[in-house]
Amino acid sequence: MDVLISGAGIAGPALAYWLARFGFSPVVVERAPALRPGGQAVDFRGEAHLSVLRHMGVLDAVFEAQTSPRDMVFRGLDGRVRSRLPAWFTAGEVEIRRGDLSRLLYEHSAADAEYVFGDWITSLHDDGAGVDVTFAHGQPRRFDFVIGADGMRSAVRRLVFPEYRPTFQGYYFAIWDADGDDRDMVCAPGYVAAPGWLMFKSSVPPELMTDALTAPDVYFDSISRVRMPAVSSGRVTLIGDAGYGSTLGGMGTGVAVVSSYVLAGEMAAGGDAFARYEALIGPYAHGCQGNTGRFLAPSTRLGLWARDRMFGLLPKMPMFARVDMQRATAIKLPEYVPAR
Incomplete structure (x- = not known):
């Protein structure tokens, strides 16, 4: 069966790998002309994340490419240290640049999947037996299934679920290349920044923040959350941030990798695969969602004081400090048998 995946970030290539293992023919279409380099560090936490990477055969390579996380030091505008967020709290078992x-x-999936860069989906027509797809540049094609793995601003979600948009969480962030890897964060109410990194609170809605506001080498976006009653319709479903996104700190990378394994396995099992996928992944992904802006950059002086006190208590409260690990492991993964 031919499966179209929109998006070649994290969820798309991971899903392409698993679909090929289960006997499908995946095609990945990516709007960007090439893979996007750089980006912020992402991490994996707990056995659910690590076991999928291990089964994929990429865990060793992830460890080889890992970054060296350091404590995040928060300073006031006067330069004095206010608090410190330990590296073990922010980085999980392994951290790697996105x-x-x-x-x-x-690279792990390219041999068994077709990749098309510099193109994107413009329309979808699901007739119950397959999905007819048109593209901005390529010729129309027909697929058995279409998967939206195209992030928080998913084009597939807009086409199939136009009534659902990400919920703005009141903050924006920007990331750009900067010299060094300084983890010293300058903070004030509703604001935190470091070389190559900025987060701030704002009441301006995302639709008014156009791409023209930032330079091409700056990644700029709102902190938002995707929460939908269902992420599937007919032969189309969403994965990763497209269906369960939570900008920054929502363990989205780990959720995406776990979801790719579950979705491919359920599709291989046949029947009402998308419903089973949603029933297993939905509660898990929702439990990992949060608002990093409010956590790192409280909007009041009292909020900053409370944040600093909480960070200071983390080493003394290991059960509270590892609530992220509890969320990351709150799933029992089925055993699927790949076709090859």
Whole structure:
């Protein structure tokens, strides 16, 4: 069966790998002309994340490419240290730059998947037996299934679920290349920044923040959350941030990798695969969602004081400090048997 995947970030290549293993023929279409390099560090936490990487055969390569996480030191505008967020709290078992992970997953799946860069879906027509797809540049094609793995601003979601948009969480962030890897964060109410990194609170809605506001080498976006009653319709479904996104700190990378394994396995099992996929992944992904802006950059002086006190208590409260690990492991993965 032919499966079209929109998006070659993290979820798309991971899903392409598993679909090929289960006997499908995946095609990945990516709007960007090439893989996007760089980006912020992402991490994996707990056995659910690591076991899928291990079964994919990429865990060793992830460890080889890992970054060296350091404590995040928060300073006031006067330069004095206010608090410190330990590296073990922010980085999980292994941390890797998003661009490095994306390329690793692409290289691991490219031999068994067709990749089309510089193109995107413009329309979908699901007639119950298949999905007719048109593209901005390529010729129309027909697929058995279509999967939206195209992020928080998913084009597939807009086409199939136009009534659902990400919920703005009141903050924006920007990431760009900067010299060094300084983890010292300058903070004030509703604001936190470091070399190559900025987060701030704003009441301006995302639709008014156009791409023209930032330079091409700056990644700029809102902190938002995707929460839908269902992420599937007919022969189309969503995965990763497209269906369950939570900008920054929502363990989206781990959720995407786990979801790719579950979705491919359920599709291979046949029947009402998308319903089973949603029933297993939905509660898991929702439990990992949060608002990093409110956590790192409280909007009041009292909020900053409370944040600093909480960070100071983390080493003394291991059960509270590892609530992220509890969320990351809150799923029992089925055993699927690949076709090859």
